[in-house]
Amino acid sequence: MQKTINKLYKSLVYDNQVSLSVLEITRLVNDAVKIHNLSDASAEILGGFLTAAAYMAGCLKSERGAVSLTVKSGDGSATVSVSGDCKGHIRGYIEGGEGGIKGGTLTVIKDDGFYRPFVGTCELKSPSVSENLMQYFHISEQIPTAVAIGVKVEGGVCKVAGGVIMQLLPGTSEENMDRAEERMQAFVNAADVVERFGADGIMSEYFSGETENAGVYLTFPEYKCNCSRAKITDVITSLGKKELENIIAEEGQVKVHCHYCNTDYIFTQKDIDKLFKA
Ligand SMILES: [Zn+2]
Known part of the structure; x- marks a missing residue:
């Protein structure tokens, strides 16, 4: 039984030049595991993309906004589809994926509910969700983004899912870029860090001195489908x-x-x- 709730912290750090997101969505991924009755390998992949969706949904500005990520592996052995809205309602499914994702494409659709949706696609160069997401932001949105997402699933139970994501705002000084890059080194094994500290602990352990002059926003993503x-x-x-x-x-x-x-x-x-x- 997961007692913790899903959390997404957002704040500006390093002289308000870097946008920080810290996620802990273990329960959300466990909800997905239960609904879809997933193997551990597939659950880890879906969990990674659910974390990505929770992050990107948290960045939506409009009340009617929604974001979706679709992954098609190059050999046709796996399809992943996740989506989220600005209420933090996240959902997704995976077909296949037992053997990991080998190449293929990631397509992101961001819809603010008013104008034509933004569509970005990139090739998958790595089996890691974090690497692929960094690549996506670099190529499609041209925003330098550091992503450390980690998911652990054992015996049909998600032990931990979450991560730390930093995005450089335009005009970030070199000094603050370095600070962000150095701090991200602490999250190379993101699953271990989230498991040990939780989102609360990561904020206090690694960023307590950085968020004093910026607001810290805490939201609670959950697994929720919007069908009816x-x-x-x-x-x-x-x-x-x-x-x-x-x-x-x-x-x-x-x-x-x-x-x-x-x-x-x-x-x-x-x-x-x-x-x-x-
Ligand atoms: Zn549904």
Whole structure:
């Protein structure tokens, strides 16, 4: 049983020139492990990307914002999809992945809910989520970002998931770049550090003197899918009555599966009749 809650700290450090995020989302990853009944290897990969999604969701500015990350491994053996919104609701699933992710692409879609979504893609050069995320920020967003994400899953239980991420703001002095880089060395084995200190401990142990003049924001991400019968109903209604009746004739029912929360939505002939009565 995980007693800890999921935490995301955000603050500016080093003369307010570096944006710091500290995450501990062990419980969130355990929720995902339970929903999807994952192997340890797959759970570690999904956990890494859920941590990335929690971080990127925490950076969203708009109330209607959402972000999604999709990974397709080069050999077609694994697909990962995670997404999050500004409420800190994070969800995701993985197909395959027992053998790790070998090459492929990472696609990020950031939607502020108003304008056209920002889409960025990069090639996966490493089996490490942290390396791939750094690469993504470097290439697609051109923001120098240091990422140390760590996840440990043993015997079907996530022992720890979280990490530390620093992003240099425009105009960061060389001195503060060096300070950030040096501090990041402490998180090379991110899983061990998060396991030992937790997010609270990391903030006090490594950054206590740095956040005094900047606000520290604490939010609580959680695993939550945003699907609902009403939303699914809208989707299937758009198929039209005839198409739905064809499906019922063939399969006896209309079944829509949500990959993120592993839920089936079933619609019978009676449901379809009701939908189109008005
Ligand atoms: Zn769902």
